[in-house]
Amino acid sequence: MATIDDVAKLAGVSKGTVSSVFSKKRPISQEVTERVLSVAKELGYFPNHVARSLAIKKTMIAGLKMPLSKDGRMSAFETQMISGVIKECSAHGYRLLLDTLPEHDDPTQFSLDPVDGVIMLNPRKDDPRIARLQQMGIPLVLVGRPDPLDDAVSFVDNNNTEAAYQVGEYLLKLGHRSVLFLNASSDMTVALDRKRGLADAYLQQGLVLAEEQILHYSRKLYASQIDYGYRSMMNTYGKMNYTAVITDTDRAAVGVLRAAREMGIAVPDRLSVIALSNDATLAQETTPRLTSVELSADKLGAEAARLLVEKMARPEVVKQTIIDAALVFRESCKSI
Amino acid sequence: MATIDDVAKLAGVSKGTVSSVFSKKRPISQEVTERVLSVAKELGYFPNHVARSLAIKKTMIAGLKMPLSKDGRMSAFETQMISGVIKECSAHGYRLLLDTLPEHDDPTQFSLDPVDGVIMLNPRKDDPRIARLQQMGIPLVLVGRPDPLDDAVSFVDNNNTEAAYQVGEYLLKLGHRSVLFLNASSDMTVALDRKRGLADAYLQQGLVLAEEQILHYSRKLYASQIDYGYRSMMNTYGKMNYTAVITDTDRAAVGVLRAAREMGIAVPDRLSVIALSNDATLAQETTPRLTSVELSADKLGAEAARLLVEKMARPEVVKQTIIDAALVFRESCKSI
DNA sequence: CTGAAAGCGCTTACAG
DNA sequence: CTGAAAGCGCTTACAG
Incomplete structure (x- = not known):
């Protein structure tokens, strides 16, 4: 690669001048500008971003x-x-x-x-x-x-805590007492925040959230979020007792809806589903459309x-x- | 920020030595290494990636x-x-x-x-x-x-061409003659490739693909891929004549499935749906599960x-x- | 094992 | 409007 020195030499100017032609930080006469640019083109010269960054202490x-x-x-x-x-x-x-x-x-x-x-x-x-x-x-x-x-x-x-609180409050108001909560992976701080928010909503009504009905996502156990929702439903419905399920993502809710369809459980008539959503476009397009809390990552x-x-x-x-x-x-x- | 010079001076060594302690490119005695490292820590020195890149002409x-x-x-x-x-x-x-x-x-x-x-x-x-x-x-x-x-x-x-050809060949073999093709945006070369592949499959059977049944995605017209699938179905079913729909993405297929459900059209009994898939996890989790060509972007x-x-x-x-x-x-x- | 010095390719006061 | 020179913070032959 040609450097600023090569250009300066061939154009018969100093490298300060070549620099100025490219950076436009100080005015250069039209004649010189044209000469420099044409030499640069001939040589295939492009300013070196790394060298420039070092000099100006800025990389953009x-x-x-x-x-x-x-x-x-x-x-x-x-x-x-x-x-x-x-x-x-x-x-x-x-x-x-x-x-x-x-x-x-x-x-x-x-x-x-x-x-x-x-x-x-x-x-x-x-x-x-x-x-x-x-x-x-x-x-x-x-x-x-x-x-x-x-x-x-x-x-x-x-x-996160507040959002989970709202979900809990809403479900309790609708009369649900027993829920299945498909929470995030247990090593994430959001999982704790969400559990806390939900538990607070219960306490507010003098109730207590059943810890054993909180499941956690695991990359080892589930192939995908959809799979997490689907299999969690399949494995627990009938065994555990709940009238609503809260999922940590829209995709998990898609899995829950699919399991419910396959088991012939009408949503929302026999089961309510609510998602902590990170993908609003998906939540709007399920059947039925998902009630959710929209937490958009973007x-x-x-x-x-x-x-x-x-x-x-x-x-x-x-x-x-x-x-x-x-x-x-x-x-x-x-x-x- | 402290520089390599500061460290060298305070540790009483040359900067070449400090450089070597950090790059490990030449052996430095344990004693000197420890002294340099401790001075570096005291000064809060970290090698400057930009300066290093300029010197070695490599950025990783x-x-x-x-x-x-x-x-x-x-x-x-x-x-x-x-x-x-x-x-x-x-x-x-x-x-x-x-x-x-x-x-x-x-x-x-x-x-x-x-x-x-x-x-x-x-x-x-x-x-x-x-x-x-x-x-x-x-x-x-x-x-x-x-x-x-x-x-x-x-x-x-x-x-792309081959994949679309296979889709066409498969649908023709199943007896479908008239299809709705929800193609990609028309300014993308893949849209052309896919159309060509599909048309080739028809030609192969001595048939000709109806151009007017090829729709193109547009960011202006549709809010999302799901919306593209949903509204295209809603707007054309009954007006146009087709027994199968091909979508350019899984999400568009999700929209098609939803529209079909709402209109009471059984898939695949009354309508076949096939996707050019870019999201295998989604294709496997719809109801019914999507037959698709898996083109994974990743x-x-x-x-x-x-x-x-x-x-x-x-x-x-x-x-x-x-x-x-x-x-x-x-x-x-x-x-x- | 270590140092002194040139070099990587730019920018920027300073001087004219 | 332009040039000469020092400087940005590293690396690396070369010499010892």
Whole structure:
């Protein structure tokens, strides 16, 4: 590859001049501009982004740290969150560095990445990466809240507890007392939040949530979310006692609906189904259409990116944003 | 941020030594290593990835060029392809730079990106970016074939024409003559390929495919793929004459199934439905389960990444890979 | 095992 | 409007 030196030499100018022709940071006469451009074209010269980044200490790249699960596949949540992040970054002229590489524990392997800021998905408890990024002085926004809470770090999160509370309150109002809750994987903080919210709704009515009717997703046990819903229904209906089922994703609800159809259980007449939704287009298109709480991952992603762009401009600001999710009433729930 | 110089000075060694402690490229005595590491920790030093990349001319980053549609959302295809690319890149220690920024036509804006290779989705006809990347000497793999074909460029593609041919052949064998084809958006080369394959199957039997029964997806007209399937059925059933419908995605098929249910049309007894599938988990979980051709976008992405990794090691090799998709028989088709 | 110095390809005050 | 030179933070022969 030709470098700025080659161009400067052949065009008979200094490299400062060539630099200015490309960056337009200072005016260059039309004659010289044309000469430089034509030499550049002849030589197949393109400015080297890495060299430029080193000189100006800016890459116009945002980093997204997102650990990949063991099987290497992305979940629907991750997928949609990325979609939201990209859309927003792109609108602000940033590109996105997707970093799914596992962390080493070798302190020698950390490096100051080629990014101007970082979005980090699902930080772990006492996540050491948070302190490290702050030490490096890299603007950071979390998706999901830090544990323990820390008002020096910006994040966006859903109101998971509140959303689950609303679901519980609604089902109780409809007269349901016994529910099957197909919760998220038990190692996720959202699973805890949701369980807590639901339990709170019960307590509010002086009732207590039956813990044994809460199931947890597991990648080992189920082939997919749909499978999780389908087989959980098949395995428990008739054995356990419930008049409503709450699912953690729309896809699990699709599985539940299918199982119900196959067993001849009318929804919502004999069974109510309600989803914590991450895919609004799917929830609207099942039969019957799903009553759900819409937690859109892409909104989380877009908002995180917005905060990050702001923080890259003004590193000192901290914002902690809770994205509200509210119940959307459709046709899959009924009072008993 | 502390630099390598700061560490070298405070530890009383040269920067070459500090460099070696972190890169492990030459042996450093245990004593010196410990001293350097402790000073680095004290100063909060982390090697600068950009500076390192400039020196070694390598970033360990793969680029993915993928134009974003007007509304900024990613399609299911894009989403899944990314998933495949990430999985494979990650397995080889590469990170992924997602580049959705639109192209300028200002020649001054092109730059030699901070990547070791590029995967480009859906190249346009006579795409100027291809020549430019080759000129820069950056390893390139296309997803979708170049137009015109060029045996100097590596790509992966589905056998779209063949897949559509198989669908046509199968439906004709079942006795269907008149079909509704919910094709992809008309500006995509896959839409042409698929139409051609289907038409070929008809010709093979001395029949001719009714062009007016081919519909095209449009982002303007439909809110989603499911909506596309649903409304197309609703608008045409009874008016047009067909005994089978072919959809371009699983989601469109979900919409078709829903419309059929609402209109009381039994599938597959009165209507056969077959999908060109990009989401196998969904196709298996509808009622009835969808007969489909499985074109998995994630396989395309993973294979593209595999080719790129190979090409970054040996830039001179060119591979053009067609990923076969074959019919999977489930329960949504029947002979008449 | 370690150091001094040149080099990677840009940008940017400073001077004219 | 343009040039000469120092600087961005690393790596890597070369020499010892």
